[in-house]
Amino acid sequence: MSMIFFASVIRVRDGLPLSASTDHEQNVSVQETKKYLKALSRKLEQLPDRCTLKRGPHSVNFISSLGVSYMMLCSESYPNVLAFCFLDELQKEFITTYEMSRINTAVRPYSFIEFDSFIQKTKQRYNNPRSLSTRMNLADMQTEIRLRPPYQVSLQELGLENGHRKNPEYKGIVPHQRLEPLTLTGIVSFLLSLLCAGLNLIRGVHAIESLLQNDGEDYSCVIAFFLGTAACVYQCYLFAYSTSWRNMKSFLAFGLICLCNMYLHELRHLWQLLFHVTVGAFSTLQIRLRQPESKSPDYNV
Structure with a gap:
């Protein structure tokens, strides 16, 4: 069955989750694929602004703009054009609802969890494509995807091999932590x-x-x-x-x-x-x- 299972909003520079859908999917395969979102969130600065990761029966798609990434997990058969139209709607609503200063200075995870209500409504619409009225937007997105296909992310790029994170070499030095904003x-x-x-x-x-x-x-x-x-x-x-x-x-x-x-x-x-x-x-x-x-x-x- 083609559908969207999960969506989240991530800050690109440090992978801080700003919002996410709060539904609890019991499917074990979906829960396993969600773990790939963690690996992706750590690599957002190094990846293009539109990407897809294929993992078994599921796909992870995301777009990044203005320092924020919009990610979604769906079934592999879910149409690409619908997936990226869904992410585009999340992006437009998020950047018009919240000021960039608030986004950039957020410290706690899920500081904008109330945005989940919009994610849920939009997810329901896109899980029932017959209810979609944005035919013109779908056509525009289809043309854009054909001219600039999403980048296909591999497990090796995420530091994963056969679905498992490779043990990093011990370097003896703790990496620098990000300091609080300047005053x-x-x-x-x-x-x-x-x-x-x-x-x-x-x-x-x-x-x-x-x-x-x-x-x-x-x-x-x-x-x-x-x-x-x-x-x-x-x-x-x-x-x-x-x-x-x-x-x-x-x-x-x-x-x-x-x-x-x-x-x-x-x-x-x-x-x-x-x-x-x-x-x-x-x-x-x-x-x-x-x-x-x-x-x-x-x-x-």
């Missing part, structure tokens, strides 16, 4: 850290020039300036990327900034010292506040 104060702290790094670098270069002109001068101040530069740049790196022991590293970088400015107290005014230390403390706080995005256990579809 205005975070951007300000990043720019101020870069400014402090630039000031330390300029003073360090001038200190080297002074050493070359006056033999016997103490070169330790040059080291202090360059260590301060490195600490500020490293704080910028910690703010931008997620690494292991990130908070501890930020405190160590701040400690190095304080030590360097204590050593250079004779070469700087009090206000200059306060500025560098305050920026270091401010950047450390922003690193602490910008944590990796949390993922719920049901993060994938």
Whole structure:
């Protein structure tokens, strides 16, 4: 029997499920095929905007647009033109119902679960093609599919072999997690850290020039300036990327900034010292506040 079993809406950049149909299909084969949607959701950024995956008696089709992917699971005999018209309707309704800012900043899975009501109504219509009145749209989609057929995804592209995920090689390094969205104060702290790094670098270069002109001068101040530069740049790196022991590293970088400015107290005014230390403390706080995005256990579809 040709029909649509399941549909979902996924954010492309990280595979976060935004909405999905809530019906519970008891067919074991359908439940097994649903697992392929998880593998696909992890690869959306690497795949074309219109794809099909054939798996036994079922097909998985999806389209992606504006950073959102619309996926559906149907029987293999379900007409392609109806499948992609169904996905096209989901896409048009979703992008007109929800603002992109909400979609891009969503953190919790299924933040738009209320969209399921539209998915269900549309699914019922497309499971009874005689009730469809969009004959013109069907003809347009048929022409589009003929001119640009959907890309056929293979199991190997998903890292699957004979329907099972291949064991990834152990690399000893945990991949970077996505950090929470940038804030205005975070951007300000990043720019101020870069400014402090630039000031330390300029003073360090001038200190080297002074050493070359006056033999016997103490070169330790040059080291202090360059260590301060490195600490500020490293704080910028910690703010931008997620690494292991990130908070501890930020405190160590701040400690190095304080030590360097204590050593250079004779070469700087009090206000200059306060500025560098305050920026270091401010950047450390922003690193602490910008944590990796949390993922719920049901993060994938």
